[in-house]
Amino acid sequence: MSLQDLPSDRLVLRIGTPERQAAREALADHLRKERLDKEEFARRLEACERAVDQGELLRVFADLPAPHPALPLPGQPPHAPPDSDLWEWACVLAILFGVPVAVVLGFTEDAWWTLAVPVGFCVLMVSTVALIARFRRV
Template sequence: MNEVPSPELRISDRDRETALTALGEHMSAGRIDIDEFGERSAQITAAKTRGDLVRVFADLPEPHPRFDQTWQTVSAPPVPQATAEPPAAPRATSWSPAQRVLAGVMPLVWIAAIVLMVTTGISWLIILVPIGLTAVGKSLWGQNWHGHDRHRRELRDRRRYRGEVDG
């Protein structure tokens, strides 16, 4: 014969969590309103024993909080699993070390050239340095160094992977 635990048995934080979950289901079903939910959730948070939690749910049907040793949560309808997105296609190429260095240095070179032109009165020819480095960057990255075409290719590949028609 199973022995019924005493209502004076202390509860755990996990018991309070299952009670709050059950209370949320009652609010979602329209059995209690938001104000009553606030009052009852305060009672659940302050509860110390099983009896305290049972009193909060005395006038409500199932679900109720569970107090078993296996720490089962409140019985709720199963939540449908979201369909997983297909993994993103890996990028066709990764940046070479030279490209990374140039990408990090280019903004600094442009700023330095402009600051030198404005503050020291150095000839406007100093602007040719960042322009030249930009040209070198274009040659390192190739035709599509700005990345727009790569983005379009990745979108097209994802559509093909999903079986969508490419427009």
């Protein structure tokens, strides 16, 4: 995608440290592939550090083939925090505390069916996270 193909609202999105880091990595790749000499690399790296929005950052790469820095689209958070962390911890806690309690209840009260509770909880949580991820990709 060239700079002219981008919607104008994308060009004014502000950038931060993650986008500049992606640009540094892409420029380093171009230096390794000898598309840039050291002076040109330093000049473009300085331009990336001074860039305030996506348009300025993309202009640094306008005459270079891929890789370019991955930039978020308008209305999309640059780096969405993973939603599954809470679910993963819930499953870990269910296994760490639920299984021992269920085993004790199984021995003392002959209630082995209680093992199904922490296992079922983990299956439910993993299924929910997978469904949420699938619907977000669509």
